[in-house]
Amino acid sequence: MENFRKDNTKYADKASNIIRRPRTPLNGAQGLSKSPDSSFHGNDRQGGIYVLNRFINSATVSPMKKILCLPMVLLLISSCARGNGLYTETRVIMATYITITLDRSGKTEDELARAAGDAFARITKVDDLMSTYKPMSNLSRINANSGIAPVPADPEIIENINDASYISSLSGGAFDITVGPLVNAWEIGSKKAHVPSPETIKKTLPLVGWRDIVVNKKDGTVFLKKRGASIDLGAIAKGYASDRAVAALLEDGIKGGIVACAGDIKVFGRKPDGSPWTVGIQNPRGPEGDVLAKIPLTDMAISTSGDYERFFFKDGKRYCHIIDPHTGYPVNGLMSVTVLAKDSWLADSMGTALFVLGPEKAYALALKHPELEVLMITDSGKELATGRFRGMKVNMAAVKS
Numbered sequence: 096m097e098n099f100r101k102d103n104t105k106y107a108d109k110a111s112n113i114i115r116r117p118r119t120p121l122n123g124a125q126g127l128s129k130s131p132d133s134s135f136h137g138n139d140r141q142g143g144i145y146v147l148n149r150f151i152n153s154a155t156v157s158p159m160k161k162i163l164c165l166p167m168v169l170l171l172i173s174s175c176a177r178g179n180g181l182y183t184e185t186r187v188i189m190a191t192y193i194t195i196t197l198d199r200s201g202k203t204e205d206e207l208a209r210a211a212g213d214a215f216a217r218i219t220k221v222d223d224l225m226s227t228y229k230p231m232s233n234l235s236r237i238n239a240n241s242g243i244a245p246v247p248a249d250p251e252i253i254e255n256i257n258d259a260s261y262i263s264s265l266s267g268g269a270f271d272i273t274v275g276p277l278v279n280a281w282e283i284g285s286k287k288a289h290v291p292s293p294e295t296i297k298k299t300l301p302l303v304g305w306r307d308i309v310v311n312k313k314d315g316t317v318f319l320k321k322r323g324a325s326i327d328l329g330a331i332a333k334g335y336a337s338d339r340a341v342a343a344l345l346e347d348g349i350k351g352g353i354v355a356c357a358g359d360i361k362v363f364g365r366k367p368d369g370s371p372w373t374v375g376i377q378n379p380r381g382p383e384g385d386v387l388a389k390i391p392l393t394d395m396a397i398s399t400s401g402d403y404e405r406f407f408f409k410d411g412k413r414y415c416h417i418i419d420p421h422t423g424y425p426v427n428g429l430m431s432v433t434v435l436a437k438d439s440w441l442a443d444s445m446g447t448a449l450f451v452l453g454p455e456k457a458y459a460l461a462l463k464h465p466e467l468e469v470l471m472i473t474d475s476g477k478e479l480a481t482g483r484f485r486g487m488k489v490n491m492a493a494v495k496s
């Protein structure tokens with residue numbers, strides 16, 4: 096079985112219109128904005144444990160309220176961070192909380208602040224390039240020109256498209272960044288979220304198809320073949336942004352730390368006392384911060400996709416923000432999928448891909464890829480685990496379907 100590789104040259108050669116650029120360290124970068132409703136508590140309130148809880152219930156909390164929460168979050172962080180050898184800074188980028196935590200060892204306050212600033216700058220660059228909420232972003236211009244003309248694309252966008260196409264291929268199309276028109280039709284995460292008419296779904300589905308993305312390697316352009324098609328990098332770019340931020344911190348000589356781009360978390364090195372970092376996995380049916388399991392991590396990325404992040408109920412049925420590109424409807428079958436991987440872009444994209452595949456197919460795929468470690472909670476409250484999640488104490492009794 097082919098393993099996940101960063102250098103997907105073989106794959107790229109096979110795929111007719113997809114190019115593959117080597118993932119070289121780039122200067123500067125940033126993170127993707129998903130919904131303005133997104134928010135994250137990557138703070139120390141769990142006693143140094145980071146909780147993988149991307150979104151406060153967006154149906155009940157306005158973006159403004161979440162932003163107003165920020166000073167309190169910062170206060171809690173700084174009170175916890177002081178004295179434990181950690182530097183912590185939170186900023187709102189991509190309409191979400193991004194928290195960077197650093198081992199202070201050997202660095203002055205100025206050096207730590209500069210390193211965190213460099214990492215945040217990379218995340219901001221990803222957002223500026225890839226946000227679909229910014230009409231002038233590079234990605235928005237590519238989308239606006241669908242069916243009309245190729246658009247020059249930043250190498251970081253091309254890199255994400257290539258990686259996403261690789262995951263689409265591996266997941267049989269369950270993962271598909273051209274879900275943009277479906278995401279717009281459902282408007283999940285906004286006050287306008289609704290079930291579209293069957294006619295709308297029928298009309299929208301033909302616009303979705305990752306093979307209709309044309310990347311011209313020579314010209315450095317991206318073209319969407321169908322007028323009205325659009326790319327949404329919401330399932331991969333936060334992970335990518337975490338990777339970019341960690342790369343900046345390593346370049347700045349930071350020994351250890353955590354970058355938490357919403358629920359896409361990458362840790363490197365260890366805590367100042369030499370112990371691993373700890374990340375908590377959110378109970379998909381519990382209050383925010385209710386942890387199902389705690390996992391010690393060094394040099395790993397972890398990401399959770401869950402049906403509790405953005406959703407609405409209609410006639411007693413839950414509709415979440417992850418959409419099956421084959422049917423056009425939000426996916427049921429799993430409450431959450433947590434993926435551990437070396438790279439954050441991979442953990443992020445595979446979390447979404449497995450979520451779409453549903454329990455059986457996702458579990459079968461996860462078993463074939465030991466480089467991924469997966470914890471899935473099914474709709475019926477069953478646990479499916481691979482790698483280190485197997486035999487781990489998970490408080491499943493707390494999960495109510």
Ligand code: AMP
Nearest residue numbers: 269270271272329330400416417418447
């Ligand atoms: P995540 O929270 O990482 O699972 O990403 C979910 C986001 O990715 C959604 O809010 C959409 O913007 C986008 N998305 C939804 N369904 C898919 C899909 N099947 N493949 C790729 N991206 C998707």
Ligand code: MG
Nearest residue numbers: 330443444447
């Ligand atoms: Mg994802």
